[in-house]
Amino acid sequence: MQSDVYQKIKDHPDFHSLVARRKSFALNLSAIVLVMYFAFILLVAFAPGVLAQPVAEGSVTTWGIPIGVFIIISSFLLTGIYVKRANTEFDEENQRIIDECLKG
Template sequence: MQSEIYNRIQDHPDFRELVLKRKSFALKLSLVVLVMYFSFILLIAFAPDVLATPVASNSVVTWGIPLGIFIIITSFLLTGIYVKRANTEFDEENQRIIDECLHGR
């Protein structure tokens, strides 16, 4: 009985669309984070002077510090965006599909 319900859910066209939508969204956010991190590493490797430049004259803070903090905060924010969307839109759609398959609508 349970495997029959799982098969109905997996075969549901809205479920397949939901899976593609969720994967696409996660991939886009992951690519943003990866580009940021790899760009930062490449900047360290090939243009370290840029990150070593002080933010202002007579400042001990270099551009590497705020850029690193920006990358970390942006990563947290993107994670929050994914969680928010997953807990609302994706979960609601998933529950609708499950209810539809369980109750035979």
């Protein structure tokens, strides 16, 4: 009985659409984070002087600090965006598909 329901869910056309949209969304957000991190590391490796420049004349804070903080905060925000969408749109769609398969 249980494997029957799982098969119905797997065969449901909306389930395939949901999986594709969720995967695409997750990959896009992951790509954004990876590009930010790799760009920062490449900047550290090949142009460290850029990050060593002071933010303002006479300042002890260099550009590396605000850029690093921006990357960390952006990562948290992108994670929050994914969680919000996963807990609303994706979960609601998933539950609708499950309900349809259990009825039929």
